[in-house]
Amino acid sequence: MKRLITWFLAAAVLIAVAPTALADSIQLSVNSSVHATFTSPDSSWWGTYSTLYSAGNGFASIGLGGGMANFANVSLFVPEGSLINSATINVIVPSSQIIGTGELGGVQDLAPPYPGPSQAPSFAAGRSVVSAWFVDIGGPLTPIINGNEISTGDLNLLIDFTGNIFASANDPGINWNGYIGGNGQVDIPYTVQMDVTYSPVPEPSSIALLGTGILGAAGFARRKVLTHS
Numbered sequence: 001m002k003r004l005i006t007w008f009l010a011a012a013v014l015i016a017v018a019p020t021a022l023a024d025s026i027q028l029s030v031n032s033s034v035h036a037t038f039t040s041p042d043s044s045w046w047g048t049y050s051t052l053y054s055a056g057n058g059f060a061s062i063g064l065g066g067g068m069a070n071f072a073n074v075s076l077f078v079p080e081g082s083l084i085n086s087a088t089i090n091v092i093v094p095s096s097q098i099i100g101t102g103e104l105g106g107v108q109d110l111a112p113p114y115p116g117p118s119q120a121p122s123f124a125a126g127r128s129v130v131s132a133w134f135v136d137i138g139g140p141l142t143p144i145i146n147g148n149e150i151s152t153g154d155l156n157l158l159i160d161f162t163g164n165i166f167a168s169a170n171d172p173g174i175n176w177n178g179y180i181g182g183n184g185q186v187d188i189p190y191t192v193q194m195d196v197t198y199s200p201v202p203e204p205s206s207i208a209l210l211g212t213g214i215l216g217a218a219g220f221a222r223r224k225v226l227t228h229s
Contacts, residue, residue, distance in 0.1 A: 023085065025197040028076045033189045034159055036067035036100075038128075040182040059166045060104055060182035062130065067159045071192055075151035082198040087150050089141035091134040091157055092191040100186025102128035102165035126167025128184035132159050143194060150196050159188055 040060040078084065104123040135158040144151045165182035 023197060023199045025195065026076060026078065027196075028074065028194045030071075030074055030192050031189065032069065032071065032192070033187045034067040034069035034157070035185065035187050036065060036130075036159075036161060037185045038062050038065045038183065040165060040184075059164050060180055062128065062161070062163045062165060062182075062184070065130075065161050066135075067161070067188055069157045069159065069190070071152065071155040071157055073151050073154050074192075074194075075149050076194065076196065078148050078150070078196065078198045079200050080148050081201045082148060083201055084145060084150065085197040085199060087143040087145060087194070087196045089143055089152055089155075090193045090195070091141070092193060093132045093134050093159060094189060097129050097131050097163070098161075098186055098188055100128040100130065100184055102126045102167065102182055102184030104165060104167040104180055104182045122170045123167040124170040126165055126182075126184075128163060128165045128186050130161040130163030130186055130188070132161040132188045134158070134190065135160050143196075150194065152192060152194060155192070157190070157192075159190060161186075161188065 040062050103126050137156065137158055141152075141155065144153045165184050167182070
């Protein structure tokens with residue numbers, strides 16, 4: 001009798017934990033990019049510009065910028081009747097610096113010449129180097145769950161960046177009375193990743209079949225015990 005009770009308890013536990021034991025996960029990753037343009041009008045680099053861009057000469061700081069990207073709705077589906085355990089959205093940007101194009105120039109006459117006259121340098125085509133990060137607007141992103149469909153919805157994503165524009169001097173010059181400005185552009189890649197874990201709910205026929213098999217095994221064990229008693 002004790003063995004029969006044990007079989008019943010085992011059956012109940014197995015049926016109860018079956019959905020959890022069958023837990024599965026699915027991931028959806030979509031790659032995209034945001035095109036950012038920027039200017040740097042207030043970088044003050046006084047001094048002599050040779051053909052180098054080192055020691056504070058020949059580069060302009062971009063400062064904080066921002067690229068707004070609209071990410072259109074994408075969805076994934078889990079099997080019908082599944083129990084969704086968790087669903088998250090993450091936005092991933094490169095961990096290393098991103099290279100774009102840039103140029104320097106536009107000496108603005110904002111101060112009296114000091115200590116002498118200026119000869120504005122001209123610059124060759126340059127490059128921009130930026131570091132980017134994703135900014136949560138209004139908190140973490142939340143997936144939309146509708147039955148067995150999980151979707152991102154339409155997302156407005158803000159990606160900030162900071163960095164510098166580099167360019168070598170094409171014609172040497174001396175800047176004593178203004179600011180070297182710059183402008184540039186860069187494509188910042190990013191990935192929208194949605195992770196979902198779910199537990200399929202067994203069909204009633206499957207549970208009944210499982211229970212019948214266990215009860216049959218329990219009856220066989222009981223008959224075997226009676227035979228040997």
